[in-house]
Amino acid sequence: IFSFFFVRIYLHMLRTLWLCGRGLGFRQTILPNQISRPILEMGLSFSEKPSCGHLTFTTSSPSNGWEDNGPYDNKQLTLMVYRCAKGLSTKSVLQVHEKLANLEEGVLAQAGTFDAEDVGLCVNALSKFSGHRPNRKLWPALATRAVQLAARPPPELTPRVFAIWVHGFSKVRVLLQERDLWNVLGRLASSLVLQGNPQDVANCVNGFSKVKALYRELPLWEALKSAAMSVVEQMTAPQHASCVNGFSKVPALLGDQTLWRVLADSSGVHLPQLNSIEIANCVNGFSKVETLLEDRAVWKCLGKAAVSAAGQLTPQQLANCVNGFSKVELLLGDTALWKSLTSAAVALSQQMNGQDVSACANGFSKVGLLRDKQNLWAALGKSATSQTVAMQPQHLANCVNAFSKVPCSLEDKSSWRALGRAAASLGVFNAQDVTLFITGFSKVESCLQYDRLWNALREAAIPLLEQMSARQVANCVNGFSKADGLSDDPLLCLMLAKAALSAIGDMNAQAIVLCVNGFSKTEHLAGETGLWNGLASAALRVLDQLTPQGVSVCVNGFSKISHLARDQSLWRALGTSAAHVVGVMSPAQVANCVNGFSKIETLHDDQALWSGLRDSAVSVNGLTVPQHVANFVNGFSKVELLLDDRALWTSLRKATLSMATKLGSQGLANCVNGFSKVKFLIEDHVLWEKLASAVSLVTSQLTPQHIANCVGGFSRVGLLLSDRRLWEVLRHAATAEAEQMNDQGLACCMSGFAQVEFLLGDPELWECLGKASQSVKASKNGGVPLRSEKSPRPL
Numbered sequence: 001i002f003s004f005f006f007v008r009i010y011l012h013m014l015r016t017l018w019l020c021g022r023g024l025g026f027r028q029t030i031l032p033n034q035i036s037r038p039i040l041e042m043g044l045s046f047s048e049k050p051s052c053g054h055l056t057f058t059t060s061s062p063s064n065g066w067e068d069n070g071p072y073d074n075k076q077l078t079l080m081v082y083r084c085a086k087g088l089s090t091k092s093v094l095q096v097h098e099k100l101a102n103l104e105e106g107v108l109a110q111a112g113t114f115d116a117e118d119v120g121l122c123v124n125a126l127s128k129f130s131g132h133r134p135n136r137k138l139w140p141a142l143a144t145r146a147v148q149l150a151a152r153p154p155p156e157l158t159p160r161v162f163a164i165w166v167h168g169f170s171k172v173r174v175l176l177q178e179r180d181l182w183n184v185l186g187r188l189a190s191s192l193v194l195q196g197n198p199q200d201v202a203n204c205v206n207g208f209s210k211v212k213a214l215y216r217e218l219p220l221w222e223a224l225k226s227a228a229m230s231v232v233e234q235m236t237a238p239q240h241a242s243c244v245n246g247f248s249k250v251p252a253l254l255g256d257q258t259l260w261r262v263l264a265d266s267s268g269v270h271l272p273q274l275n276s277i278e279i280a281n282c283v284n285g286f287s288k289v290e291t292l293l294e295d296r297a298v299w300k301c302l303g304k305a306a307v308s309a310a311g312q313l314t315p316q317q318l319a320n321c322v323n324g325f326s327k328v329e330l331l332l333g334d335t336a337l338w339k340s341l342t343s344a345a346v347a348l349s350q351q352m353n354g355q356d357v358s359a360c361a362n363g364f365s366k367v368g369l370l371r372d373k374q375n376l377w378a379a380l381g382k383s384a385t386s387q388t389v390a391m392q393p394q395h396l397a398n399c400v401n402a403f404s405k406v407p408c409s410l411e412d413k414s415s416w417r418a419l420g421r422a423a424a425s426l427g428v429f430n431a432q433d434v435t436l437f438i439t440g441f442s443k444v445e446s447c448l449q450y451d452r453l454w455n456a457l458r459e460a461a462i463p464l465l466e467q468m469s470a471r472q473v474a475n476c477v478n479g480f481s482k483a484d485g486l487s488d489d490p491l492l493c494l495m496l497a498k499a500a501l502s503a504i505g506d507m508n509a510q511a512i513v514l515c516v517n518g519f520s521k522t523e524h525l526a527g528e529t530g531l532w533n534g535l536a537s538a539a540l541r542v543l544d545q546l547t548p549q550g551v552s553v554c555v556n557g558f559s560k561i562s563h564l565a566r567d568q569s570l571w572r573a574l575g576t577s578a579a580h581v582v583g584v585m586s587p588a589q590v591a592n593c594v595n596g597f598s599k600i601e602t603l604h605d606d607q608a609l610w611s612g613l614r615d616s617a618v619s620v621n622g623l624t625v626p627q628h629v630a631n632f633v634n635g636f637s638k639v640e641l642l643l644d645d646r647a648l649w650t651s652l653r654k655a656t657l658s659m660a661t662k663l664g665s666q667g668l669a670n671c672v673n674g675f676s677k678v679k680f681l682i683e684d685h686v687l688w689e690k691l692a693s694a695v696s697l698v699t700s701q702l703t704p705q706h707i708a709n710c711v712g713g714f715s716r717v718g719l720l721l722s723d724r725r726l727w728e729v730l731r732h733a734a735t736a737e738a739e740q741m742n743d744q745g746l747a748c749c750m751s752g753f754a755q756v757e758f759l760l761g762d763p764e765l766w767e768c769l770g771k772a773s774q775s776v777k778a779s780k781n782g783g784v785p786l787r788s789e790k791s792p793r794p795l
Helices: 002-027 074-087 093-113 116-126 138-151 159-169 179-195 198-208 218-234 237-247 257-273 276-286 296-312 315-325 335-351 354-364 374-385 393-403 413-425 431-441 451-467 470-482 490-506 509-519 529-541 548-558 562-566 568-584 587-597 607-617 626-636 646-658 664-675 685-697 704-715 724-740 743-753 763-780
Strands: none
Touching: 074 093, 074 116, 093 116, 093 138, 116 138, 116 159, 138 159, 138 179, 159 179, 159 198, 179 198, 179 218, 198 218, 198 237, 218 237, 218 257, 237 257, 237 276, 257 276, 257 296, 276 296, 276 315, 296 315, 296 335, 315 335, 315 354, 335 354, 335 374, 354 374, 354 393, 374 393, 374 413, 393 413, 393 431, 413 431, 413 451, 431 451, 431 470, 451 470, 451 490, 470 490, 470 509, 490 509, 490 529, 509 529, 509 548, 529 548, 529 562, 529 568, 548 568, 548 587, 562 568, 568 587, 568 607, 587 607, 587 626, 607 626, 626 646, 626 664, 646 664, 646 685, 664 685, 664 704, 685 704, 685 724, 704 724, 704 743, 724 743, 724 763, 743 763
16 A cells, blocks of 8 residues: 555656646746747747747746746736746646736736737737636726727737737627727728738638627728738638638628639638638538529538538537538538538537537428438437527527427427427517427427417517518418417407508518418408408419419418408419419319319309319329318319219219228218219218218217208218118207207208108207207397297197
8 A cells, every 4th residue: 555655646746847847848938027029920829939829929048937926017917928828738727727817917907008919919818718707807908908009009009919909809708799999990900901911811800700799880891801802812721711701790791792702712722621610610601692502613622521520520510510501402412411410410419509409400400311310300309408498599499490390300299398398488589589489389289289388479479570570470370370379369360460461562472371371260350351352462463473282272261251252353363373283283282272162153164173173183192081082072062063073973982982980070071961962872872871870980079060061961862861870860969069050050950850750750859959040040130039939840
């Protein structure tokens, strides 16, 4: 035991002597007591010469440097601050921070007498301490001194020193909001930056790009642009990447084709030399410039470089690459690129912060070949749900929107619960965030019944409707309609209708389709003629831009609005448009068109329209979904010119027989009502026995409308009038739901039951139907009871 501890002590002493030797070598290089005026050099690292960025001090004799505790003059003090930055690679963190804490008081006391070079060296060195929080008064003191010096620029404020100021101050977050400082630096830039070399220009572009308050200072950016274009050929790869990244943050410059063409043309020399951070900066920068998104040469080089560097990317760099590459259509099919980025994302997923996860999820969701990569989405989902509490609303909204586009993510109920709870707990939204939340959560079935979430989104959306763009309003309408928000909330309906009507002139074809689809699902707005007339006019305006799906949605939506059924110009235009695209419609879209057009009697004689719909309906894929078959039977049965089409009805009969038990209550009611109008099928025992048996199994699910359709349909089929089992089932359902029926449904039931001989003497049935009929008439009469409350005698 003694030997073991002796060896440990001995090794520790040797290590201490070695570290002291390294420190001695450094102290013999630079002296705090004999410092000449600084000379400026470029591109030197701490290991080569004692420089901090670009300032280098020359000295001549040895001295005891690190342990010297002052007092210092300005040059000695700034040199010691520099040594702290140098000490990060040779000293312990505790030693460096203790020394720096002692020096900060001196800097704070003497900052008012610093010259330009002192300020530059001090700021540049102190800005490297990411893990150390300097005295809160220190940065304002240095900024104040810089403003004083800039008011009357001294001779030593050269382009090099100025670039160091900008570069150093821009790294300090608390100074990015100092308007006085940046206004002064911005004014000086026009005269100084044009005299700088490539490194100075790159530092200025990179530094000023971090100050959002200067983005509208066009003279500043024109000067920086001119300076960059004049030295772009002499720039190194890192300098070029800094300029690309910096200029891309300024909205006013994104449309400057000359600037970006020069940067893109000069990038070919540098791209093979880029490291991971420079690749990420170039991808992020170039992807913001629309005119460059189709530049095959640039993006192929960047894609190849990203594949090689994927293993060295940090989470933030990966997020920039994924987000940037996802905007480049010609790279969306590059399997090698996306495979390398996917592998990197899975490996780094647990190191990502909320912004990184958001950017990666948003980018990957745009790449079709990645939407079935379960390992990728599971990793991103796990990372996102572990950070929901700390996420910014924007990042959380982007995650929700991205995950909602990926089929394999929609089944992860635990992740969606976590995302829903986080969104419901947010107190502050902006228009973009709340729109993304509504759009994303409306696609997730497990979230549609989460009342706390939708109540929070409703409360957030209503005050923001006036700030929303036309597309955002349309997305809100569509999203709330899927969550039954419009059916249950008349106030929300009216507010959305008002917002949609005011923005309708700015809506494109897709936004109009979303509004028609959403508003048509609620009865609260059926009587809002102003809204529907506006949507109809808007639909006619963009009719030639509607996709097949858009045409089918408009047909189905407008057909539910009674006063629009008389608008012949609207329906003729929709009929012509549908006839042109019906050949490329999906079965669901054809079914919507059949259902909608069948309600418009003025189109029942349009042979071109119905011939196209009929051919599409009986195609190979047209009769495979129960709901589509039911819609076809119901719709085609209303068009007289198709009732004798044996080929059509034979196909529909065959499809119905094969899926009768899958049709559901509404589908069965539509089929019974529809087939009962086709004369040559009235005597089809197989068909009607199948339908009667299927209806008997779902009577508990029949709504009042379904019951009326079944009673009316079966009563037309003579061979079923003696089927006691069927009619007892329908009688029981009708008496239970009679109070909920409208006058049309009651009339249909009375007429149908009157055809069944053994029910004519059923007092309970007729008394129930009679009372329901009296109630309906009383409600139409303003709630005043009619003269007789007695039910009519059975026929």
